[in-house]
Amino acid sequence: MSLYDEVGGAPTFERLVHAFYEGVAADAPLRALYPEEDLAPAERRLRMFLTQYFGGPNTYSQERGHPRLRMRHVPYPVTLDMRDRWMRHMLDAVEQAGIPEPQAEQMRDYFLRAAHMLVNTDDGHGHPPLTP
Template sequence: MRASEHGDAVGVTFFDEVGGSATFEKLVHEFYQGVAGDPVLKPMYPEEDLGPAERRLTMFLEQYWGGPGTYSEERGHPRLRMRHMPFKVNPDARDRWLLHMRRAVDTLMLPPYAEEVLWDYLQRAAHAMVNTFEE
């Protein structure tokens, strides 16, 4: 971390503030623990092993919050809506995703401001992925 001439930190990202890779790895691992037993969400993952999906989401979130750019290096532009189009993401699926993610966020024990910032983003992202209102 560098300091500017005014003494405040320069170059510190949200990724750094919340604990870096370890925090995002824990978040995503806890999230997929819930997904693994979810009868609506689990079938959306073509691989039986959720490990590859866990890695992709971890890389995406790390990059989004200012960490390593591994996601784009390996997968290109995120194009989240396009990548989710093959799946029926209805309000029920969104709400289940948010339920598992909320439980995962709670395990992080983040400071209130950081938790609010992260949770706000996750809610907006989940709502943006809805692509049908069919059951």
């Protein structure tokens, strides 16, 4: 059974991603990284991506092709501060979604690795961007 199924499938991922974007909407510096006025399209893309990554339907790849996370994030200045803000909202969302352990730990581990990998810009405090 996939993690997607273990945590309750689509309803759980809807709660998770919606809670995450509620946090983003209230975080002005992080919200500024999202070019669309309405966060609904970003919410849908993330929900499709996470659904697929954790073993659910592959709608993301059918609609958008290979995820190419680093490539898709290159246009945006992802600093250590932005990474930390993103993580704070995602960790809160995991909790709000009621995801049980050990699945929540697996998700937190993935989110931490992915967020760290996407840092691409010096934050102005002497922290250089990561290199692939």
